[in-house]
């Protein structure tokens with residue numbers, strides 16, 4: 421059996437054509453496709469503005485910059501995420517403060533956030549882990565009470581809803597990634613959505629070296645004049661990539677509904693395998709299912725022999741299942757350890773880390789693929 425990856429892109433001939441059309445046109449980088457993609461994206465998630473950036477990580481950095489996070493500041497975030505979520509705080513010279521997650525959803529536990537707030541706290545960066553939105557009403561209340569900026573890292577959650585409202589319009593700024601494993605891809609790419617015109621403006625300047633006008637605008641005005649008003653970066657997303665993104669965006673709903681179908685199939689199958697527990701889905705949210713994560717009840721798997729997640733992981737890989745683990749708690753990474761973060765900070769996340777495994781989930785998976793994954797899991801946990 422050939423290996424089933426944990427995630428992969430879905431690219432069609434229509435996407436290929438959209439990209440090759442741009443290659444025959446005048447603008448390869450900052451051209452009309454950037455605005456077209458931004459406008460279509462904002463309309464899709466229901467925000468006023470969308471700002472395209474060269475990666476999800478650049479998008480996080482831009483959001484942290486626009487929130488005016490700086491040295492001396494603290495930003496509350498979750499340890500159960502990709503390092504980039506917390507790194508954007510470090511880029512700004514500030515300190516990430518890790519707040520623990522709920523054991524059954526692995527979303528940031530809103531009941532613990534306020535204990536972590538100090539006079540230095542400037543923002544919260546929440547993560548819609550695996551595609552399920554966080555409790556945004558509660559996060560907004562906390563942010564409002566303490567005058568904090570709420571940033572949503574929704575790199576897993578494009579297409580998800582919270583109380584019927586779409587992710588992308590629930591926080592002060594919402595960050596998306598278009599890496600190939602995500603719901604839509606531009607190769608590399610990212611986006612920040614916001615309703616605040618000032619934040620959007622700051623991020624547009626930030627992605628272009630901190631310069632107030634771009635090459636195309638100057639051409640339009642017949643002017644050579646520009647000013648650098650902030651220290652920015654080259655975080656622009658080229659027209660080529662935006663054309664791919666626009667084309668991919670048209671199939672977002674189809675992509676998400678297939679993922680929901682596949683997740684429902686897994687959920688049903690695992691409801692009959694005691695040692696495998698899918699994450700809990702809250703009734704007021706509809707996940708976009710970026711990842712399919714289960715917790716392994718290792719005590720149920722083996723009574724007489726110590727089995728750990730590593731054994732299950734290797735056995736599934738041997739069965740041709742491209743399993744993965746999302747995530748090592750961020751502050752366990754050597755760089756964070758060097759900064760002085762101690763193990764034990766977030767016990768729920770640390771315990772969950774030992775039990776979780778990510779199973780394949782992507783648009784092009786066939787019903788047969790899912791059945792094969794379930795069969796392999798059943799075999800591995802019952803030996």
Ligand SMILES: *Cc1c(COP(=O)(O)O)cnc(C)c1O
Nearest residue numbers: 475476477502504575597598599
């Ligand atoms: C993918 C991802 C990112 C980073 O996105 P890139 O486009 O790879 O830079 C950040 N946060 C989370 C939660 C992600 O899954």
